[in-house]
Amino acid sequence: MKIVIADGHRLVREATVCLLRSTVPGIIVESAGTGAQAVNQYADHMPDVLITELLLPDYSGLELCKRVRQRWSKASVVFLSSIDDVGMVKQALGLGAQGYISKNCRPAELATAIKKAAEGEVYLEHDLATQLAMVQLGSHGLVSSTSSRLADMTQREVEILILIARGVSSQSVAERLNISVKTVANHLSILKSKLEISSTLELLHFAVESGLVRYGLKGSDNTAFLS
Known part of the structure; x- marks a missing residue:
């Protein structure tokens, strides 16, 4: 194998x-x-x-x-x-x-x-299979609100959220994902609306709370920074 x-x-x-x-x-x-x-x-x-x-x-x-x-x-x-x-x-x-x-x-x-x-x-x-079954059966009350919000996001929205929360610029996000800067901006606008978030700082806080990124030293993998 x-x-x-x-x-x-x-x-x-x-x-x-x-x-x-x-x-x-x-x-x-x-x-x-x-x-x-x-x-x-x-x-x-x-x-x-x-x-x-x-x-x-x-x-x-x-x-x-x-x-x-x-x-x-x-x-x-x-x-x-x-x-x-x-x-x-x-x-x-x-x-x-x-x-x-x-x-x-x-x-x-x-x-x-x-x-x-x-x-x-x-x-x-x-444990994950059990939680997923609960969601599929409509038992949302047994799952965290953060999990529910993540589940409602598209793959591309999750991808952009992770990169933006890491401090990657919109231009660099567009280059990495082979999309336009305008498309990145559109996804961010939709994402903020879905999450009822008004600023990039709030997006960062949500990403950290959900475990998508972590606070750490600049230059480390998978960490988020405030600049």
């Missing part, structure tokens, strides 16, 4: 590679630190499964999933993320992901998720 792992944190990435090599017999694992590197690794190795974090240094795991599946429609993508939010699970599954598990999962569960995805089955961590 061949695997490609995309994670912006080298320690996490290399630890996951070592874990899989020790727990899954005969596995071949390649790694990537960015979404762009992951696409290239996929093209070079044509793995059975692509594992990705939601937050990557260049663009999100959602965008990576979208790009890979646009080029290789049968690609199996599993999210191994620090964000265990039902809204993000819905976003990932909507893009065709085969699985979503949190970084708090047991090693055996990661191996199971990979094997299921390689066989074409969908695998969700138990």
Whole structure:
């Protein structure tokens, strides 16, 4: 079985590679630190499964999933993320992901998720599967308001929110996502209306509260800054 792992944190990435090599017999694992590197690794190795974090240094795991599946429609993508939010699970599954598990999962569960995805089955961590079922049954009262708001956002809106909250300029966002600056502005306007937010600062606060970005030192991956 061949695997490609995309994670912006080298320690996490290399630890996951070592874990899989020790727990899954005969596995071949390649790694990537960015979404762009992951696409290239996929093209070079044509793995059975692509594992990705939601937050990557260049663009999100959602965008990576979208790009890979646009080029290789049968690609199996599993999210191994620090964000265990039902809204993000819905976003990932909507893009065709085969699985979503949190970084708090047991090693055996990661191996199971990979094997299921390689066989074409969908695998969700138990707690996330339960929350998703509640949402689908209309039990919104049992899910946080933040999760509900994230679930109502489109993949592109989530992508732009993450980048803007990281402090990326609208021009750079447009270049990374291959869209126009005007399109970025339109998405931001719609996003603020959906979230009932009036300023970019409030967008940043929402992104941090939802776990999409974290406050940190400038230059670190997946962090948000006030400039």
